[in-house]
Amino acid sequence: MNDIEAFRSKARAFLEGMAPKYARDARAGNTVEQDLALGREYMAARHDAGFGGINWPTAIGGQGLTNMHKIAFDGEEMQFGMPVQFFGISLGMPVPIMIHYCQDKAFVKERVIKALRGEEIWCQMFSEPSGGSDLAALRTRVEPDGNGWRMNGQKIWTSWAQYCDYGVIVTRSDPTVEKHKGLTYFWIDMKAPGVEVRPIKLAGGDSHVNEVFFDDVRLEDEQRLGEVGGGFGVALHTLMIERYIATDSAGFGPHLDEFVKLAQEVEINGRPAIEDGRIRSAIARNHAMRAGLDSITKRAFLMMQAGMQPGPEGSLQKLVAVRSRQKLSELAMDIKGNAGLEFDPHAFVKTDWGTSWLNAPTGRIAGGSDEVLLNTIAEKILGLPQDHRPDKGVPFNRIPA
Amino acid sequence: MSILYDEGQQAIATESRRVLDARMSKDRLLGLLERVGEHDKPFWDTAVEQGWTALAIPEEFGGLGLGLTELGLVAQAAGAATSGAPFLTADYGLSSALLGSGKKDLQSIWLPRLASGEAVAAVALAEGNAILPPQSAVAFADGKLIGTKPAVPGGLTADVALVWAQADGSPVLALADLASVQRRAVSSYDNSRLHADLTFTGTDAAVLAQGEGARILALETLARMAVVTAHEQVGGAEALVNIARDYAVTRKAFGQPIAAFQSIKHRIAEMYGLVEIARANCIHAAASEGLPGFLIAAADARISATEAYDTNARDCIQIHGGIGVTWELGLHLHMRRARSLAVEQGSLLFWEDLLVSQLIGEAA
Incomplete structure (x- = not known):
């Protein structure tokens, strides 16, 4: 057994030990606040057990292992349904960016350890009402204010902001240059005067995303990450950090086995649904698609282990998996008929078809919409031209609104 | 077996593609469409000369003793070239069945002849x-x-x-x-x-x-052939992505390359996705030869490769517009081959059922 596999079995043993108190079944019926409290406990236990900051340097509170170790752990953890959703973005992007760019190393170390233990949570503030896929269209403005900055504007779709202590943010510092060139990146204190967080209730009934408003928020220049005007580069860096995260060919919805089980339990026209050709076809097509994605993941994993760069086909994962989960969830609901109308808004997306269906549109938009992902594949992998962009080369304040 | 190609396997992939690129002729293949009873002799001569007929036959019978992974890579090159003869897959099917049957006398009669290309x-x-x-x-x-x-x-x-x-x-x-x-x-x-x-x-x-032994051996043989065919389908489907891309970046309409329109570029990106999923399944299936789960892996490969080749043939022609349906451009070589390969080795109707039966433990 190689090092990674040994680590994986150690991780599994840890997770099995934690499961009775923290995993999916133990969380059933929790309010968000209860779940968050449980999550913080779990994160502390995870850090104590040596599984926090797996691929981060030991000098700042990590474990000093490789990306492979982290992916192995995440793959195992995902199967248990631990209450980690609050910390995923925090540890995935803002904190690593702090490690990379923030000059005050003692401050960073303290933040890292508290974030790893679930004591503090960080959010990432990129999207705005005027720019989601078009990140550089953002309008939140910073202006020089003495030896620091003053910020005004609004962000949106900020995950877990209502529970966050800190955040990273891209702002417009110069509207007189091209839109990508006038941006500057900061970290901010979410409890600072002038920061107001308003949760947005989503279609599925939960409110994990927020609007964040800034009214004359004071920023010290020490809070700046990267150069003035270099914010777009730091933002891209942020998005690249988690390029090889643990993937899920089920599109973060129920496993295909759940669908097969359902089809074996329910009848259509007096015969088990599993004998119906339409159902069999859907199972087979989904199986083939998911097996392909799994094989792509496995190959990428082996390539990284061998010190090679994985192929670009990994970028298909979310696009293909979430889209198909959406349709499969609809079919599962068809199989249940009116027996499937009963709906529990707190059910888990990985075990409940109704919840999976209702939240699938979010999955197809967040973290790169299907259309943006297709553009990326077309442009970056296949070398096809960019779309026509009328705002190219135009100073931001001259772009027609 | 690993799902990462080693150097030897990569060399087979590159070399087979290089040889076929140099020797295949679209006009020759177009001519064959209108003649009954003729295959592309230059292709088959190349297959024999390059040792592809011997590739997956054990050394004791004059073969090279390689396996499904290597043959799959050659099939992929053959698929990209819409090669004009069906024997690579059938030879492999027959030799697999012979080896699986344990009939030594028949093996020593036929395998050396298949390896040398003397028989097909x-x-x-x-x-x-x-x-x-x-x-x-x-x-x-x-x-x-x-x-x-x-x-x-x-x-x-x-x-x-x-x-x-x-x-x-x-x-x-x-x-x-x-x-x-x-x-x-x-x-x-x-x-x-x-x-x-x-x-x-x-x-x-x-x-x-x-009896039951015949069914099991036939199914195993069919699955092996299906994996070879799936590689051939991936080769064809991948060629179509490249053809579509090359056309879309040069053809202009409304003052820009048509590839700049999302309706075109997204279609090509989707074609790419189908190829990569099918390719990943092919690699996994070839590496699963002889292991438990091989039938499932073969079905996954076959289903995704059939979908990829059919879809890409359809969409590549669509992206070309009028020129795409002409005899001379020859995209119909792929469209025709996509369908003949979809039917050989059993259609999706068969493989979807087989896959589900395997998943739930039904007798196939």
């Missing part, structure tokens, strides 16, 4: 949409076959065939020398496949397996 094989399992019909129309009795197998790929010129038949209602997998068989050429939409109805009129045949 056909695999005659299907009747209509039934790839392994429960009651075959071909009867086996007293060492002889009687009955007809319709539209067998390669049937027109093959020297030997693997035949799915029945004896008193029980399956038989038999090997028949085709020297005396009656052949009727089928004029098909993909004529270089050499489809022919084979009529056995008391043809001598040797039994490779009977």
